Amino acid sequence: MRRVHVGLLVALGVAGLIALDQAQSAPLNPYTAPPMVALGSGLAATGGHCAAPPPPAQ
Amino acid sequence: MTQATATAAPPSAPGTLSRASVLVIVAALVLAVALVAGPRSGAVLAIGLGFGLTLEGFRFGFTGPWRRMILEGDASGLLAQLLAIGLVACAALPLLAANGAELKGAHAPIGFAMVGGAFVFGAAMQIVMGCGSGTLVNAGSGNAVGAVALPFFAIGSFAGAYHLSWWTALGSLPVATLDGTTGLAITLAGLAGIAVLALVFGRKGSHRLPARYIGAALVLAALAILHLVVAGQPWGVVYGLGLWVAKAVVAVGGDLSGSVFWSAPANAAQVEASLLVDVTSLTDLGIIGGAALVAWWRAGFASPVGVLPARAWVAVIVAGLVLGYSSRLAFGCNIGAFFSGVATGSAHGWVWFAAAFAGSWVGIRLRPALGLEVRR
Numbered sequence: 001m002r003r004v005h006v007g008l009l010v011a012l013g014v015a016g017l018i019a020l021d022q023a024q025s026a027p028l029n030p031y032t033a034p035p036m037v038a039l040g041s042g043l044a045a046t047g048g049h050c051a052a053p054p055p056p057a058q
Numbered sequence: 059m060t061q062a063t064a065t066a067a068p069p070s071a072p073g074t075l076s077r078a079s080v081l082v083i084v085a086a087l088v089l090a091v092a093l094v095a096g097p098r099s100g101a102v103l104a105i106g107l108g109f110g111l112t113l114e115g116f117r118f119g120f121t122g123p124w125r126r127m128i129l130e131g132d133a134s135g136l137l138a139q140l141l142a143i144g145l146v147a148c149a150a151l152p153l154l155a156a157n158g159a160e161l162k163g164a165h166a167p168i169g170f171a172m173v174g175g176a177f178v179f180g181a182a183m184q185i186v187m188g189c190g191s192g193t194l195v196n197a198g199s200g201n202a203v204g205a206v207a208l209p210f211f212a213i214g215s216f217a218g219a220y221h222l223s224w225w226t227a228l229g230s231l232p233v234a235t236l237d238g239t240t241g242l243a244i245t246l247a248g249l250a251g252i253a254v255l256a257l258v259f260g261r262k263g264s265h266r267l268p269a270r271y272i273g274a275a276l277v278l279a280a281l282a283i284l285h286l287v288v289a290g291q292p293w294g295v296v297y298g299l300g301l302w303v304a305k306a307v308v309a310v311g312g313d314l315s316g317s318v319f320w321s322a323p324a325n326a327a328q329v330e331a332s333l334l335v336d337v338t339s340l341t342d343l344g345i346i347g348g349a350a351l352v353a354w355w356r357a358g359f360a361s362p363v364g365v366l367p368a369r370a371w372v373a374v375i376v377a378g379l380v381l382g383y384s385s386r387l388a389f390g391c392n393i394g395a396f397f398s399g400v401a402t403g404s405a406h407g408w409v410w411f412a413a414a415f416a417g418s419w420v421g422i423r424l425r426p427a428l429g430l431e432v433r434r
Contacts, residue, residue, distance in 0.1 A: 002359065003202075003362075004359035009205060010350070013209070020305070036100075038289055041160060044159055047337040048324065048328050049337075050295065050338070051163075051399060
C-alpha cells in the first residue's frame with residue numbers, strides 16, 4: 001500500500017462529507033452571506049470556535 | 059549513453075501542464091465555494107489551503123519541534139513557533155482592542171478540566187505524532203496514522219463538546235485576557251521568557267533557526283492575521299471536526315437536544331447550516347487540501363505506507379479519540395488554544411502550553427510501549 005491510496009481514501013471521505021452535508025443542510029444563499037472581510041463589516045463575529053466558553057450546565 | 063541521457067531527462071511538458079491544470083482546478087474550487095456560499099467562505103477556504111501548503115511545504119508543525127526539544131534539546135522549532143505567535147500578537151491585540159465588536163479572540167476560562175485536557179492532549183499528540191493541524195496535514199499527505207486518527211479525532215471532538223458544560227462546571231475561573239498595549243507587552247515578554255528557557259535547556263547552537271522555519275513562521279503569522287481579519291475570529295481546528303460528526307449524527311436521526319453544547323442556539327444553527335459557511339470546517343478542509351497538494355507536487359504519494367503492529371493501530375484509534383475529546387475540554391488544540399489563544403491575549407493559552415508540554419513528555423515515553431517506535 002502506498003500513500004497515494006491513503007490520500008485517495010481521505011479525498012473520498014472529504015467528498016462524502018461534503019455530499020452528505022449538502023444533502024441535509026439548509027440551502028446556501030450567497031446573496032445573504034456576510035461580506036468577504038469581517039473587519040470593517042460592522043457585523044459581530046458569530047462563527048464557532050473551540051475556545052468559546054460553553055453554555056452553563058443545566 | 060543516449061538511453062541513459064533520456065532516462066535522466068527532467069520532467070517533460072505534460073508533467074508541467076498537469077501541475078498547472080491542478081492549480082487551475084484548485085482555484086476553480088475556491089471560486090465555486092465563493093459563488094455558492096459567499097465570498098468570505100471562498101476566502102477562508104483559500105487561507106486554509108495556505109495553512110496546509112505552508113505546514114507541509116516547509117515541513118513545519120508543533121508536535122515534532124516539541125519532541126526534538128524534549129529528546130534532543132533542539133529549541134529551533136519551538137523558537138519558530140514563538141516567533142510566529144509573537145508576530146500574530148503584534149497585529150491581533152491592537153486589532154482586537156480597536157475592533158472588539160467585529161473581531162473576537164480565542165478567549166477561554168482556565169479550569170480543572172481545561173488543564174487536565176491540555177495535559178492529556180499533549181500526551182496523545184506525541185503518540186500519533188500529530189496535533190490538531192498536524193493530524194489534518196498528515197491525513198492530507200497520505201500518512202496512514204494521520205488518516206486513521208482523523209475520524210476518531212472528530213468523534214472525540216464531538217463527544218468532548220457534548221459533555222463540555224459538565225466538565226467546565228467542575229471548576230473554572232472567569233475568562234482572563236491580556237488586552238491593549240500592556241497586554242501585548244506582557245505577551246511578548248512571556249514569549250521571550252519561554253524562548254530564553256528553551257535556549258537555556260536546549261543544546262548549544264539550536265538558537266540558529268533553519269531558513270525553512272523562519273519562512274514557515276513568517277507565512278503562518280501572515281495567514282493567521284489574515285484569518286482574523288477575514289473571518290472575524292482567530293485560526294482554530296477542533297470545533298469544525300466535532301461539527302462534522304454532529305451533522306452525521308443528525309443525518310442518521312440522532313437527537314442532540316440532550317447536550318447543553320450542541321443544543322445551544324449558536325451551535326444548533328451551525329449544525330443546521332452548511333459546512334461551507336463554517337469557518338473552522340473551511341480552514342480544516344483547506345489544510346487537508348493544501349497538504350495533499352504539496353505531497354502530490356513532491357511526488358510524496360509514491361512512498362509506501364509503513365507497517366505497524368495491530369496494537370499500534372489500536373493505540374492510534376484510542377489516541378485519536380482522546381485528542382478530540384481532550385482538546386474540547388482544553389478549549390482548543392495547539393492552534394486554537396496555544397497559537398491563537400496566546401496571540402490574542404487569552405491566559406488559558408499560556409496554561410495550555412505548560413500543561414500540554416508536560417503531557418508531551420509523557421506521550422513521548424509511551425510511544426515505544428505502544429509499538430509505535432523501537433525502544434530507546
